[in-house]
Amino acid sequence: MKLQDAYYEQRFENLFLRAKGNEFQAFFERLMGLAYKANFMACRPWGREGDRKNDGFLKSERRLFQVYAPNEMEAKKAIAKITEDFEGAKVHWGKHFDKWAFVHNAMDGLPPHTHGLILDFEKDNPGIELEPWGLEELRLVFRKLSPEDLASWFGPAPTEETKTKLGFKEIQVVLESLAGKALPADATVKAVPPGKIKANDLSESVATLIKNGMMKTPLVSAFLDAWHDETLGDRLAVAFRKRYEHLRETVRPNRIFSKLQTWIGGSERGAPEHEMAVLTVLAYYFERCDIFEEPKDTRP
Template sequence: MNLEQAYYEQKFENAFLRARGNAFQDLFERIMGLAYRVDFMASRPWGSRGDRKNDGFLKSERRLFQVYAPNEMTESKAIAKITEDFEGAKVHWREHFDKWTFVHNADGLPPHVMKLLSDFENENMGITLEPWGLEELRLVFRRLSREDLQSWFGPAPTKETRLGFEDLRIVLERIAAQNAPSDQTVQDVPMGKIEANALSESVAVFLKAGMTKAPLVEEFFARWHDPGLGEKIAESFSTQYESLRKEFTPNKIFSELQDWAEGQDRGTSEHKLAVLAVLAYYFERCDIFEEPWEHGD
């Protein structure tokens, strides 16, 4: 996986994890529409008729979709939803579909839900039932063209992206403006830190790309008129990291730190690479993320 691929896949995963309700259906329709174009037919409720248990149809595969993304999914509600929607789909669309797909945003489905899907498939010969979650939609997302990805998420940093001091200055000055306590300590970088924090391949790609530019960050601090700038930013990163680690996984923490450092603007590829360089610099210094355990600890 190269840097550009890692960047866009992380953006997709963040969008997937954050979307709920109608926002999740919008996300699903956008991905499917970009990936399959006119082959995919989106469907929305229409007056008193509703959506007739159809949240989208992929013509070439005769695949009917039902999307379900509540704020919190419970087993009983999921079973009731699947039962109602599948039985309704057979009433309204049976002659049109051979595959029925339950699209969800849960971190895996409970066993009773999986059994229900299997039972329905066994009881309805000629119909294949499939659950689609993050990984299935990720495969669809990988069909998108570079133009589609850039239109959606903006330009991605690549190995060819040139990075100058001005790009770093914009990022560093913004982070330096954040309020943070001054009691954080800076530690030496340990080996095996990516593995110790169970960070994904995408994050590893980001950090390795950033580390190639990280010496620029150190040089920047050496030249900057405020000799304490580097430590001020270290404190901001440490504080932000500590607030995130209470509720997020390591990969999500990295993503949140990246978004926090980038700011509200989408930015250029140079700006995004500057953010990765700063993240890698402080990752290597151990201001963010955990040190690997040593044997005997």
């Protein structure tokens, strides 16, 4: 995967993981609108009639969508939602669709009972194909987007040229910002063991970003060697570790990576040069301290 593609896909994954409720609905509509243009028809609620169980329609495929993205996915509520929405869709839109997609934000997929319900509905409704759509189905749509669409949504991305031209100045801006944070005084830094990326089940896009950042980590070493406070590097390592341990309690690895990016570089995404510098600093501490888990020793 190319650096630019990995950057955009990681931003997409992060949006999927973060969005709930109406925000997820807007995320879905933007994705489908960019991918399919006028072929996708978004449907807005209208007065007391609502959306008549239609969260979007893909004309060329006669596919009707219903979106469900609660804060917590519960089997009982999901089953009730699927039943209500599918039966309502047949009443209002039955003559228009042959495929019905239930779009959800459950990272681990829908509970088994909901899969059984969908299969039962499909059996009882010959001629209608029912589909659960989660992250991987939406990822396939995302990969249809043109470079222009991606840039319009997420802004410019770091490229191979950005990485090649990355210099001491960009690294300095990021590390000086971190130096201004309150950092622990004690520090013990460990070397990264091989296989760490795989051990943490990081996505292909995140792994690509880390590997590209690692190519420029000598710049971080050079800055820290020249910094007037020789303890800064180790104190930053401890700060990274504590931040990671706090996030690890409730957040998945890919989302942790994103939150660490924000912690390093700020909530407002910067220019490609700034983004590349953030990735480089994050990769440096991925290599040298306890952010993310070490691979288990499988030797007998």
